[in-house]
Amino acid sequence: MQKQETLSKNQKIILDLIEKSDQPLKAYSILFDVKKKGINAPLQVYRALDKLVEIGKIHKIESRNAFIACKNSKCQIAKATVFSICESCEDVTEIHDHKLSEHLRDFKDNKGMKYNKYNLEFFGLCKKCI
Amino acid sequence: MQKQETLSKNQKIILDLIEKSDQPLKAYSILFDVKKKGINAPLQVYRALDKLVEIGKIHKIESRNAFIACKNSKCQIAKATVFSICESCEDVTEIHDHKLSEHLRDFKDNKGMKYNKYNLEFFGLCKKCI
DNA sequence: TTGTTAATTGTTATAATATAACATCATGTA
């Protein structure tokens, strides 16, 4: 069997839901929402989430245990994510900053570690909440 | 009452434990280890952890739900953390890179957000695991 | 030194997040 090109039924249902939200969704809130579509168990949700994260269609906001759709058309940046998070209204935005990405991509520590991924989360107050 | 200068009993016990480990510890493994010292409930651990994070004595590794001591003598950087994480052996190291810190500190998005904190986690393979 | 206040503690219960284990089904390829 080849690497899946198309998404499976559950993966589609869950990606749809996440893409319709501009804010991160939590696994159990997703579960609640997709019960009407016949997805009944946490594991079904987590499996789809794992896959979607793996192929870069969604990202996990680690500090919030929540999942947000990747807006980048080609989803090449699944392994290099930057988010800003408002600590008041919890609004989350994915950041694409060329210069910042360059710095992060080029970062080398002095321990000879080989990086293949990073995740950066900025916290603060958004315009509305300042 | 003024802001605590000194740590409370539970906070000390738990900080001691975390400082003795050079790797991140999980809350329930901490709980297990401090039961002999009379700390019996998860909440007692989480409350101490919250406080220690707040004052910058420890950091939470968000992607691992684990806590590591801050090695920085003055712990001024509780709000600006960078870690490297080996995905094979799970070794975690706190990174202090002046240039990188500058870039992150100076980062401005185009949405007028005011940042007061960030957390960056690099993933990859350490020297031993490559 | 005593009353006030805030921080901390202790305890029970429960919420929220995530995975193990196993059986079955679907699909592409030898």
Next chain:
DNA sequence: TACATGATGTTATATTATAACAATTAACAA
């Protein structure tokens, strides 16, 4: 066909974290 792989469905359970409430302790001011 039959084999391998990926996805599904299901039950149970593991892991991480907080709610709610009562009691105690520590700093400070009157």
